[in-house]
Amino acid sequence: MSERRELRVYCATPHLGHGVDTDSLDAALALKPDVIVAQGTSTDPGAYYLGADVSYMQALEVRSNLEAVILAARRARVPFIVSTGGSGTRAALERELAGIDAIAREQDVALKLAVIHGEVEPEWVIGRLRAGARARRIVDSPDLPEELDEETVSSATRIVAQMGPEPIMAALARGDVDGVVTGRSLDVGLFVAVPLMRGFPTALSMHFATVMHDGALAAVPGSGADGLFGILTESSYTVFPTNPQRACTPLSVAGMSFYERSNPFEERVPSGVLDVSQATYEAVDDRTVRVRGAAWHPAPYTLKLEGAKLQGYRTICMGASYEPRFIAALDELLAHTREQVARAYGPERVGSWQLEFRVYGRDALRHDADARSAPPGEVGVLIDAMAADQALANAVCSVARSALMHVGYPGRKTTAGNIAVPFSPVEVEVGPSYAYSIWHALPVDDPVAPFPARVETFPRELT
Amino acid sequence: MTTLDDLARVIRSKNASPFLITLDVFFERLEDYERVKHSRVLAAARIAERYGLPESAVSGPYYVDQALGIKLTLLRRHPTHAHGSSDCYGAQQHLPLASMEVPGG
Numbered sequence: 001m002s003e004r005r006e007l008r009v010y011c012a013t014p015h016l017g018h019g020v021d022t023d024s025l026d027a028a029l030a031l032k033p034d035v036i037v038a039q040g041t042s043t044d045p046g047a048y049y050l051g052a053d054v055s056y057m058q059a060l061e062v063r064s065n066l067e068a069v070i071l072a073a074r075r076a077r078v079p080f081i082v083s084t085g086g087s088g089t090r091a092a093l094e095r096e097l098a099g100i101d102a103i104a105r106e107q108d109v110a111l112k113l114a115v116i117h118g119e120v121e122p123e124w125v126i127g128r129l130r131a132g133a134r135a136r137r138i139v140d141s142p143d144l145p146e147e148l149d150e151e152t153v154s155s156a157t158r159i160v161a162q163m164g165p166e167p168i169m170a171a172l173a174r175g176d177v178d179g180v181v182t183g184r185s186l187d188v189g190l191f192v193a194v195p196l197m198r199g200f201p202t203a204l205s206m207h208f209a210t211v212m213h214d215g216a217l218a219a220v221p222g223s224g225a226d227g228l229f230g231i232l233t234e235s236s237y238t239v240f241p242t243n244p245q246r247a248c249t250p251l252s253v254a255g256m257s258f259y260e261r262s263n264p265f266e267e268r269v270p271s272g273v274l275d276v277s278q279a280t281y282e283a284v285d286d287r288t289v290r291v292r293g294a295a296w297h298p299a300p301y302t303l304k305l306e307g308a309k310l311q312g313y314r315t316i317c318m319g320a321s322y323e324p325r326f327i328a329a330l331d332e333l334l335a336h337t338r339e340q341v342a343r344a345y346g347p348e349r350v351g352s353w354q355l356e357f358r359v360y361g362r363d364a365l366r367h368d369a370d371a372r373s374a375p376p377g378e379v380g381v382l383i384d385a386m387a388a389d390q391a392l393a394n395a396v397c398s399v400a401r402s403a404l405m406h407v408g409y410p411g412r413k414t415t416a417g418n419i420a421v422p423f424s425p426v427e428v429e430v431g432p433s434y435a436y437s438i439w440h441a442l443p444v445d446d447p448v449a450p451f452p453a454r455v456e457t458f459p460r461e462l463t
Numbered sequence: 464m465t466t467l468d469d470l471a472r473v474i475r476s477k478n479a480s481p482f483l484i485t486l487d488v489f490f491e492r493l494e495d496y497e498r499v500k501h502s503r504v505l506a507a508a509r510i511a512e513r514y515g516l517p518e519s520a521v522s523g524p525y526y527v528d529q530a531l532g533i534k535l536t537l538l539r540r541h542p543t544h545a546h547g548s549s550d551c552y553g554a555q556q557h558l559p560l561a562s563m564e565v566p567g568g
Contacts, residue, residue: 043480043481044478044552045551045552046481046543046544046551047481047543047544048544138480139480139482139483139538140538141482141538141539141542143482143541143542143545144482250529251489251530251531254527254529254530254532255489255530255532257527257530258485258487258489258527258530258532258534259477259487260477260478260479260485261479261485261534262479262480262483262485262522262536263522263523263525263534263536264525264527264530264532264534265525265527279529280529281529311544311546312546354546356546356547358547358549364549365549365550365555365556365558366558366559367514367515367540368513368514368515368559370559370562384546384547386546433544433546434544435542435544435545436481436482436542436543436544439480439481439482
């Protein structure tokens with residue numbers, strides 16, 4: 001094995017839509033990358049975006065970042081690999097493709113792209129279950145069934161699967177595409193596809209991908225909107241930011257094993273577990289770090305499924321107070337408010353609505369013994385109503401707001417109203433609320449088959 | 464009295480899925496990292512007590528010498544989407560940890 005064999009990868013941004021630094025990108029192109037990669041899907045903003053099928057990123061920002069990546073890849077004559085569409089649904093990816101079409105037309109570039117959707121049909125999942133596949137929950141949360149069942153699949157509004165690197169590798173192996181655009185995807189998979197295709201060691205490649213995929217978050221100062229350059233060899237890899245204002249240090253790169261991960265020694269991917277407990281991080285110069293020493297434990301292939309289901313409709317109201325006697329009596333007043341709503345909308349509708357309060361300034365965030373150690377000077381009370389339909393959620397919130405506004409308490413002098421509401425509408429319809437009901441690992445024999453690629457040329461022909 | 468906040472460079476929380484919150488502590492100086500590591504102040508039982516969770520809900524502590532960092536992961540009382548949950552990103556769950564007292568010095 002020749003130590004000279006190397007692969008150069010540029011991560012353009014930690015997340016499409018958060019920003020691409022074009023100076024950093026230009027500097028990266030001067031270093032002749034073999035591929036440009038960026039992720040654009042996540043579950044972090046919550047189940048709403050998957051359930052309601054809307055993007056959590058601003059379309060204009062995603063499009064400008066995609067344009068920077070596409071034009072850079074074109075200038076460098078190398079492929080690009082991106083996941084896009086937030087929650088990674090079919091419709092979200094199609095919206096981004098319409099953006100890519102506009103980019104191709106405006107910039108006068110012809111693109112031949114492999115498009116790989118990450119949304120899966122419930123019938124397909126049920127078919128797998130009926131064929132005997134047992135999909136265990138990935139986190140031992142009592143909110144998830146231990147094993148995925150048909151009813152849970154059927155009641156989900158939408159399901160996506162985190163594709164691994166294999167469908168991307170299959171698309172690139174065609175040899176005739178300028179880039180790969182995916183829906184929901186394993187972030188690491190985007191970055192490890194080319195290293196695995198080129199035959200670099202699996203452990204090293206997987207570790208390389210886990211550090212690369214969050215871009216300049218691996219540097220100091222860290223950034224959620226800047227890139228990272230990586231050079232992979234047979235025995236180690238090096239990473240550094242192309243932005244001269246930043247540097248990678250052994251601590252900053254080793255620290256990436258922490259970021260949004262539950263266990264800093266293990267990274268679970270569909271085909272196995274990466275063990276970085278023995279990895280070493282060594283400064284090559286004052287802004288470049290060399291990494292080696294990760295281990296790889298292959299495991300039977302599983303796909304991570306993410307599904308969201310509707311859990312109700314929400315209406316909220318925020319009311320604030322700085323009246324010490326009101327604040328002192330608040331727990332009883334909130335209990336009274338709940339009783340008033342129960343009187344109006346129960347018991348015949350019991351179970352069809354829920355009411356929650358959060359007292360900001362007091363204990364909205366803390367639940368430990370110290371949370372209430374001193375009386376707050378000012379509190380905000382979030383009245384949070386959820387119900388089986390929007391009209392009932394509105395009504396529950398309205399009754400609760402009115403009850404809290406006018407309830408009496410010892411020493412009350414503010415007899416015209418107890419809470420300051422910041423604006424009108426006083427009660428705000430938030431709309432449908434979704435929960436993650438599927439968070440399971442589904443065994444599959446073939447990691448490519450669930451994710452057929454479609455090859456499409458841009459700009460699309462005008463019809 | 465010395466708290467973790469006095470010794471650490473970074474004390475942060477974040478989702479590690481909608482069902483887990485992960486707590487990260489990083490140190491500037493090796494001696495501070497070693498002091499906290501050897502004090503065993505971040506034992507799972509103590510963290511569970513601090514966050515009002517059963518000990519079975521705590522994974523770790525994981526001591527990562529290469530990063531001068533310590534990680535603990537908590538099974539959330541409620542997932543991010545639960546009605547009544549107040550931290551969708553899990554980004555402000557650090558304070559019970561930061562205010563823990565560290566012996567020695």
